[in-house]
Amino acid sequence: MTGSILPIALGFAFVCVSASIVLNLFRLWRGPLSADRILAVDTLTINAIAMIVLFGIAYTTPDYFEAALLLAMVGFVGTVAYCKFLLRGDIVE
Amino acid sequence: MTLFAEILVSALLVLGGVFVLVGSWGLAKLPSVMTRLHGPTKATTLGVGACLIASMIYFPFFSGTWSAHELLITLFLFLTAPVSANLIAKAHLHRQGRRIDPNPSDQIVDGLPPPLGTADWATFAGGTTTDTAIPGEADGDRRS
Amino acid sequence: MSLIVSWWVIASVILPAVVGAGILLFLRHHLALSRLAALGSCIVMVIIAVMLVHEANGGTIQSYALGNWRAPFGIVLVLDRLSAMMVLLTAVLALIVLVYAISTGKDRQGWHFHPLFQFQMLGLNGAFLTGDLFNLFVFFEVLLIASYGLMLHGQGGERLKAGVQYVIINLVGSTLFLVGVGLLYGVTGTLNMADLAVKVAAAPPGDQGLIAASALLLTTVFGLKAALVPLHFWLPGTYAATGGAVAALFAIMTKVGAYSIIRTSTLIFGEDAGGAAFVVAPWLLPAALVTIIIGFVGMFAARGLRDLAAWAVVGSMGTLLCAVSVFDTQAMGPALYYILHSTLAGAALFLVVDLIAQRRAEHGDAITLAPRFTQIEILSGFFFLAAIATVGLPPLSGFVGKLLVLDGVRTSPAAVWIWTVILITTVLGVLAFGRAGSMIFWKSATLDGEIALRSLRGRRGGMAAAASLLLALALLTIMAGPITRYTAAAADQLFAPESYIAAVLGPQSGGRR
Amino acid sequence: MLLVLALLPIVGALAPALAIRVGRNACAMAAGTVTLAALVVLAMLAPAVMAGETVQVRIDWVPLLGMNLNLFLDALGLMFAGMILGIGLLIIIYARFYLAKADPMGRFFTYLLLFQGAMLGIVVSDNILLLLVFWELTSLTSFLLIGFWRDLPEGRQGARMALAVTGAGGLSLIGGLLILGNIAGSYDLTVILQNREAIQASPLYLPALLLILGGCFTKSAQFPFHFWLPHAMAAPTPVSAYLHSATMVKAGIFMLARLWPVLAGTETWFYLVATTGLVTMVFAAVVALFKDDLKGLLAYSTISHLGFLTMLFGFGTPMAAVVGVFHIINHATFKAALFMNAGIVDHETGTRDIKRLGGLATLMPIAATLAVVAGLSMAGIPPLNGFISKEMMLEEASHTVWWTQPWLVPALATLGATFSVAYSFRYIVHVYLGRKRDDYPRPPHDPGIGLWGPPAVLVALVVSIGLFPAVVAGPLVEQVSRAVIGGQTPYYSLSLWHGVTPALFMSIAAIGIGLVILSAHRQIAAVWHGLALPDAKALFDRALSGLTRGAVAFTARTQNGSLERYIAMFIGTAIVVGFAGFLGSDFVAGNRPTTAASPMAVVGWLALIAATALVLVNHRARYVSLIYIGIVGLVISLGFIHLSAPDLALTQISVEVVTILLMLLALNLLPKTSPRESSLPRHFRDGGLAALAGLGVGGAAWAVMSRPVDSISGYFWENAKSGGGGTNVVNVILVDFRGFDTFGEIIVLGIAALGIFSLLETAGTGASGRRILAWQPDTPRSPEHHPMMLVVATRLLLPLAVMVGLYIFLRGHNQPGGGFIAGLVISIAILMQYMASGYQFAAQRLRADHHTLIGLGVLIAAATGLGSLLFGAPFMTTAFDYFSLPIIGEFELATAMLFDVGVALTVIGAVILALAQLSQVAQSAEKQEPLETPSAMDIDPSRDGPPLVPEETVK
Amino acid sequence: MISLELLVASAIGVLTAAGVYLVLRRRTFPVVLGLAFLSYAINVFLFAMGRLVIDRPPLYDKAADGYTDPLPQALVLTAIVIAFGMTAFVVVLALRSYLETGIDRVDGMPDEKGKP
Amino acid sequence: MIRRILPHPGLSAMLVVVWLLLVNDFTFGALFLALVFGVLVPLFTSRFWPARPVVRFGPDMIGYVGIVLYDILIANFQVAWIIVTRRNRDLRSHWLVIPLELRSPEAITTLAGTISLTPGTVSSDISGCGRALLVHALDVADPEAEVARIKRRYEARLLRVFA
């Protein structure tokens, strides 16, 4: 990391993402509907991807990107499964 | 050049951070499931996208490595986010029946518009909606 | 390790794995071939195990470095007298039980009996041979998951209900195992048991608390497998609910717990372990005593023969662990002999009970009045023999084992307690078996008629398997001289861990003194 | 020779079992031949023994235990062996004619010979551990003999009671003998018997004595352990005659005699043994008088005479021991004869009830003669052998002082003798004399010689010993007495007339008063039966049923099927021992510098705690808690990323989702809620356990993390690249350094899948099948199965995800990834198809069989490991090399990657197998025909024709 | 300043406590959730036994000035896989037992209220 | 023949690019492997995608992508502004019914995806006959105009891309 702007921007982004996660947790807790909670988890997963990307920048390492990629894929599968359960009960039919 | 890159990366990070936060703020603040559903699309598209682009620019300049993984992640998110939203909406429509978003602060209480043609919306077609709740949902909020 | 010995060692682990996978892959729709392969594997295992015992009896401990990575970095298999003995015991038991299962058609009552059986053997052999604590965990899991499958083989409501309990409590147990292993690694930085012995002995005093805690946690896990009171609750239901063949095979499962207690307590937490030296002993002894009592009381309360047999296993584990808990050579030799005896006796009892239950049709194993049944005479004889072996009356090995234990613990300060409990509970056992046997064989004989069975599968094979277990008990008695010499030598090896350490870590480590 | 003697009956026990196929005579012949052969062997050994030698055999059996096949035969052994075999032979003859046709004779004689062998073993064992083997064997075989008539409830109960009491006594004896052996330093009798001083001086003398007496007294039915013996009378009479005259019960007396040299002579011995014997003798004699059952009378008489013998050995004087030895012989002769006689009466008249008998003398003259002679001997009437030994006993009693009371023992001994006279005469008078009756159950007449011959032989002995004691029994008594005493015998004379001694007066008094009592029997009996005496059997039964009830109640209470309790016990134990171990040894807190937590870490921590709390609070709402738990997994994955564990993060992320899918699949068919059913105390208990467990594990983690360690990891770090060919050290550890773990791990996974398959394969049958058939969805169903957007998107995602999987697999050795994660990623990609397009659609298109994948995976992994054996390297030794090809450039090939292929295949097979199988069950529960279209979408706008989803008018 | 070690240790504690509490419930489903929590807890615990290091992934690099202990990570990976297999098995077993007996209680007793 | 080896040429091309992006390496070795997988993976997965949508790669497609990206950027700011500033009760949420002329599922999915990706609108359902899309709009003044905009701006273009 070089200058002084970037760390500040990065810190700001971290704070934003952290705050987002707290907001997601609020929605997760508050609900009230299952759809809200699924939505909260879905959003949290996407925020987690952002967090991982930020980590990658902060540590200047590409080692964590696969995790982000996988999270994108898996977050989707999870959301689909939660929704299908609500829609059909049986998620594989 | 590096300074420019740094400024660009910083700007993207700030932008990304703000949009991620706004998306989640929307999720927390908006009055009903359908309106809340709009929030995360922000986080996905611009928020995370900006962070990813920031990262893409950052690496060649600051560590000498070039990485395109971010593009892939973006691609994945673009592919999946609408489907997720669609399914959440469907699940919600299904669970709530046609009484969409009976939140007192939400003005949309009319229910769904009819589709064109003879068949109902896919989520309802042919089905009868019962009132069985998924345990854990706040029942009071479903009807008030 | 010489090449040929190394082949035997590795074969004892690889053979069941390959045969199990092979049956799954190629033979799962060919019952006859599956049986043939499984039997072949078991027979070869017996031969291998005999070779291993022969080799171990030479007295040198040999270690096999998997992947050619030297200890403590890679995983090693270690052949000493104890591990060789356990492998042989497993092989013999497995062969007999397999014959029983095949001839009574138990292997057809569900899916994948033979692969599960082979994997069960793999898990057992791996657990007995490994010289690495985490690898021990892995093989525990292998043998547990295979045992879940076998336990549930054939299914039915009661079995499933008992299975839920068995599986869940063992999963909790596995968690605790990892806590113990993890803690030990965290403190010592190693996983190889020989290296752990060195590191624990050299640990600063400030680490002793954590080491002692991990020793006790590990022993709690092993105690769970060994059905040590108050961790025994899972056993009676599980063993009584599963099929006879599987229950017979499970006679070795409790011994895995006992084995692990013996191994870790003598090697890692032995004499040189400072604050953790034999830290489990003061807990183990009273628990073992109570285990004997609870086991025999349970036998007394049993309503079915399977129940009776299951509680007998608990009681015998108590006796065994009593001898173990003294932690000296004198008592350990008898304990090892008792392992052999109680495994075979427990298995024999379960097989005999199963044979009886099969023939009593809907009366099953209940200790109630029912008409005479096919082969009642010979089965009453079998039951009588299995019962006296289990209770520890002469002439079978139970009596020798009991005398050995009583004699072995005599120098212990707790000898009075051990003697009192063992002797008094034997009376309970005699009464329990007397009650059950007289009800099922004598009183029932007074009823008119006989239970007719449309078809009785494996009349000969099943009987032969049970008989061969009884014969094994007789051999154990007749050959008690050489066998006790072996177990005594094995005990000596256990209480002189230097040679184990040297064999694993190389001569330059020279043990720790 | 001695070995042959000891083994003959046991080995020969097979003979009757086999011979019964030929016939009953052959069977009896076989048994008789065996016994006779043993007698012949004994006879060949006898001269040497009678010359004072001890015949010995030593064969090592369990030398480490000191338990060996050491046999010796001295005069005591010889005498007992002679009785065992001699009377045994007579019993066999008698039994041949006694047993009914329906009785399984082969079994009877087999048991009898086994018993005989066990008895013989006791008396010839030199090694006390060996002796114990035989001792317990007598208990076991007598159990079989007493319970021989299985249809008799008394037989079954009597057998069990005998086994319980004598078996328990045997265990007591084990304790005592082991102590004795330890004091003496050897378990060989010949050694022990040399160590009188050491034994009697040892502090363990008293416990050893008590335990040994426990064995002897139970076996020889001494008060208060006597109660089993009368109930053992339910046995066939030959058994009773054998067990209660010469064998079983005499084993206890034998032990007293055998150990007399080392145990007797102390005050403790005297008070314990002599008192017990005296009490038993008197008490049982009194009871015997009032028994109306012939065998009951004889049973109590036996107890009384056993008391008689016990008392004699208890006196501890050499002279008393001599008398004891002599009376052993006498009692065996007349009592065996009487038992057989009782059997004859029973056999011929159909009853053993004295009240229904009488006047048989003329009807059964032979039996009557035998009974009179033997009965008079039992009463101690001259000139029979019973008289001589009774006289000698009274003589010994007359000068025995008990607790400063010189009159006590003589008086009581006389009292015992008095009742002995009374009941003996009652046997003679009330059965044979008096007037004939006309209501015998069967018309009585003398039996054949087969039944009366054997007792006649014994009666002949009774008479001849009585008339010529010194000639007939003298030498034997002398030698045996020496063996018992362990030295020279005192002066004694075996003769009818000892002159006018106190004993003579006591004897006369006993006979006189005894006859008076008998004449008033009816009146006294009325009083006796009016007494509410405690019944030992009732007490025993009550104790036993109390014990049973207690055991049942205890077991039912503790073993109540409550898994929560079992787990609570387990966790509670772990907590207790864990904390105790920790607190019981030294602990010094570590000084490793800690890392400051970033705000993000704190947020992550908060998220974890919040999600955990949400699960805990909402755990009864199952679906919702599944959503919450996803967050926990997510945060942990993030934590792994933050803490430099990318492989862990990848694994956690992918395992998490598969687990959730699985649980959702299962939840579909399970109840959606858990009822509230724990009481408040239970919540506190569980909360307490949870808090302590959390404190323990968390505290341990803290303690470890805050201290430095020198671990073996450096080696992995240094050798991963050079020795393992990979830069991802974690992966190299997994597939190489610790590949064996991974091998086990994939097998676990494979077995889990097999288990799941086996479980679900049968779900459609039986109770489960019925339940599935009756199953109704408990949540509303949307009619659309496969939403179009999902189907289309996942089709594009599949190849992408497969690419990702391949990528993760290939890079695993050097970068985060590897076979397991790749397998999971590909599985997830396939599962996506299952979810989007349906089971049918996906399963049809996925051609690989899951079982094959699992089997193949494990085999590939094993084969990779085995490959190294071909090169002479240990199992799982890996090889790798770098290759260079034109165009493609340099690349690496490692055998470890092949191993990883095995891992990946197993994972894919296991995951798909488990989920597919589970979804199949759900399919059958839904009872809906799966949608069959080429595109798998419910709504396919490109199709012409009506929509697949049924139409309905729009509201 | 709060240390990372404290956060991780307390998280392990909380996860363990949650797992223990849930494992002690009476229905199979919460018990399975409890097992999942215990599995989380133990994974993190094992991992923590290698101490906490930030930004030093166990990827061999000559230039690296330190590394995270890779061994616990490998152990955790093994433990995760095993726990996954076990969890899958127990979930199915719970379901199967419920289907067979109509009871989803871990003690196999029927419900007090008489409903299945 | 070529169809058999390359069932989805476009997909194969995309996978080659994806592989190169994944390995982050543009050497011959990587390209070789990319080509191998680009061919093999569609072979394996084509069974899951029986119908082959005809997609015209060309200026229409590029234009479409450009427009969508632009819209995403702009709409993001608009919607962010709404979320941050507008009171909940002042939101003018509406259900929009978009009649469809597109027929291929892939095309409709693309349209629906586009609608969802641009903030402010979420595709929620499709009618049972596949002729209309149900879209939820967060805040629109004139629902009809919005429907028309979507049809004009996206659907019309997609009709050209998906022949």
Ligand code: NA
């Ligand atoms: Na890896």
Ligand code: NA
């Ligand atoms: Na949108």
